[in-house]
Amino acid sequence: MALKPLAGITVFENDSFVAGPSSCLGLAQLGAEVIKIDPIKGGPDIDRWPITPEGRSIYWGTLNRSKRSVAIDLRSEAGQELAQALITSPGEDAGIFVENNVGRPFLSDEVLRGKRADLIHVKVQGSADGGPGVDYTVNAEAGIPLITGSAEVDGPANHALPAWDLLCGQAAATAVLTGLLHRRSTGEGLYEEIALKDIALAAVANLGWYTETLQPAGERAKHGNHIFGSFGSDFATSDGRYVMITAITKRQWGNLVKVTGLTEVVAALETALGTDFALETNRYTYRETLEALLKPWFAARTAAQITADLEGSGVLWAPYASLGEVAQETLAAAQDDPAGAGVLRTLESEALGTMLVGASPVRVNGEYLAEDSPTVFGSATEAVLTERLGLGSAEIGRLHDEGIIAS
Template sequence: MPVQPLAGVTVFENDSFVAGPSACLALSQLGAQVIKIDPIKGGPDIDRWPITPEGRSIYWGSLNRNKRSVAIDLRSEEGQELAQALITSPGDDSGVFVENNVGRPFLSDEVLRAKRADLVHVKVQGSADGGPGVDYTVNAEAGIPMITGPTGVEGPSNHALPAWDLVCGQAAVTAVVTGLYHRRATGEGLYQEIALKDIALAAVANLGWYTETLQPAGERTKHGNHIFGSFGTNFATGDERHVMVTAITRRQWSNLVKVTGMSDVVAALERSLSTDFTEETNRYTYREVLEALLKPWFASRTANQITADLEGSGVLWAPYSSLGEVTQDALAGDGAGVLRTLESDALGTMLVGASPIRVDGEYLADEKPTVFGADTAEVLSERLGLGSAEIGRLCDEGIIAS
C-alpha cells in the first residue's frame, strides 16, 4: 500500500449533499481520518436517491463511506456542546472542520475559534452573500443550460452531472490542505469560504466563454453533440450503438480520413468548397457537411468492426456506454483500476471510485463502508474521554445515537 499523504490528520465534517461530502471523501482517501457529525436522525440527504429496494440511500452510502459516523441531537444545548467539543478537541492531528451549514450559529467560525484559535475551518456556501444555492440553480445562473442541448431547440437544457458540486468539493480539499500548510508554517488557524456560485462563474469565465459573448458574433448557440470550435460528434453504428469521434488536431483529422478511406473524397470536397480541412476552424465551419460525409461509413459497420478499425489508428474516439455497461465491465475486470467493489451490509455490493490520484503508480483504495451513527460512542470516548456511564446517559436521554 502506498504512503497515504494525509495520514495523521483528523477532519471533522458537518455537511450534506455533494460538495462537502465529496471533499471529505477525497481527504479520507488520501489518508485523513474523517469524523462526520450529523443530526441524530440524519441530515437532509440521508434518504436521497438513488436508493436500494429497502429504501437505503446509495447516494449517502457512497459519498460518506470511509468515514466515522457520529449522530448527535444538534437541536439540544448539550448536543451542540458535544459537537463543538469534538471539532475543537486538542491535538496536532485535529482542529480541521468542513461544513456547509446555514442556520447553525453554534458552529460559526467565531464561536469555534474562541474554543480553538488554530482551527482550520472551510465553509461551503451557495453564494458569496450567504444565500442558498445548489448545482442545478447555480448552473442555471451561470448560463450553461442556454448553450446545452440539440440545435434549434429553444430554452434551457439541464444536464445530469452536478459538475459545480464536484469542482467545489475539490476546491474544498485544496482549502483544507492550504489551511494545514498555513498552520504548520505560522501556528495560526485559517477560515476559508467557498461559494458554489463563485466556483461556476470563475470556471466558465476562465474558459473564456463570457469574454466570447463580447465579440462581434455575440452569444454562442446550441450545437447538440458537436464539439464547439472543432470537429467532433457522435455516429450511429450499424448495430444501433453510438461512438464519439473527435478530430481536434491535424493528425487526428488525417488519421480519421485515412482509416475511413475518404482521402480522395475529402480532397475533392476541399477543392469544391475552396477550403482546407487541416485547419480546425474550417472543420468546425463545415461540421455538418463532414458529419454527413462520414455517417455512412459508421452506419455500415457494427460497433465491434469499428473498434477493430479504429483501435491503434490514431483516431481519438470512444464508444458510448450506459451506466450499467460501465458497471459490468468494471465487475468483469481485475479490480486494479480506479473502480473497485466494496461490500456493505446495508447496500450490498457497491462499485466505488478509488482516489484518482495515484501515488507511486498505485491507487489509494483501502476503504470501508460507513454505518450511520455507528461510531458515536467510540469517538466520544476517544476524543473527549467520556466514560461508559456518561455515554449511557447521553444515549438514554436521546442526545446521541444508541
C-alpha cells in the same frame, strides 16, 4: 500496506449533499481520519436517491464511506456542546472543520474559534452573500444550460452531472490542505469560504466563454454534440450503438479521413469549397457537411467492426456506454483481479450490497489509493466521544438515556 499520505490528520465534517462530503471523502482516501457529525436522525440527504429496494440511500452510503459517523441531537444544548467540543478537540493535526451549514449559529466560526484559535474552518456556501444555491440553480445562472443540447430544441437543457458541486468539493479539499500548510508555518488557523456560484462563474470565465460573448459574433448558439471550434460528433452504428469521434488536431483529422477511405472525396470537397480542412476552424465551420460525409461509413458498420478499424489508427474516439455497461465491465474485471478495473473498485456493504466505488484518482507512486470501507450511520458515536473527549461509560450511558446521542 496501502500508502496514506494524510495519515495522522483528523477532519471533522458537518455537511450534506455533494460538495462537502466529496471533499472529505477525497481526504479520507488519502489517509485522513474523517469524523462526520450528523443530526441524530440524519441530515437532509440521509435518504436521498438513488436508493436500494429497502429504501437505503446509495447516494449517502457512497459519498460518506471511509468515514467515522457520529450522530448527535444537534437541536439540544448538550448535543451542540458535544459537537463544538469534538470539532475543537486538541491535537496538532486536528482542529479541521468542513461544513455547509445555514442556520446553525453554534457552529459559526466566531464561536468555534473562541474555543480553538488555530481552527482550520472551511465553509461551503451557495453564494458568496450567504444565500442558498445548488448545482442546478447555479448552473442555470452561469449560462451553461442555454448552450447545451440539440440545436433543434428551444429552451435550456440541464445535464445530470453535478459538475460545480464536484469542483467545489475539490476546492474545499485544497482549502483544507492550504489551511494545514498555513498553520504549520505560522501557527495560525484560517477561515475559508467557498461559494458554489463562485466556483461556476470563475470556471466558465476562465475558459474564456464570457469574454467570447463580448466579441462581434456575440453569444454562442447550441450546437448539439459537435465540439465547439473543432470537429467532433456522435455517429450511429449499424447495430444501434453510438461512437464519439473527435478530430481536434491536424493529425487526428488526417487519420480519420484515411481510415474511412475518404481521402480523395475530402480533397475534392476542399477544392469545391475553397477551404482547407487541415485547419481546425474550417472543420468546425463545415461540421455539418463533414458529419454528413462520414455518417454512411459508420452506419454501414457494427460497433465491433468500427472498433477493429479504429484501434491503432490514431483516431481519437470512444464508444458510448450506459452506466449499467460500465458497472458490468467493472464487475467482470474485478473478478479476475481487484486492481484490474483501474480507478473503479467493488466494496461489499451489509446495507447496500455490492458497491462500485472510485479509488482516489490521485495515484501515489503509480498506485491507486483504494483502502475503502462502508460507513454505518452513527456507528462510531460512542468510540469517538470516548477517544476525543475522554467520556466514560457512565457519561455515554447518560447521553443515550437522554436521547442526546444515537443508541
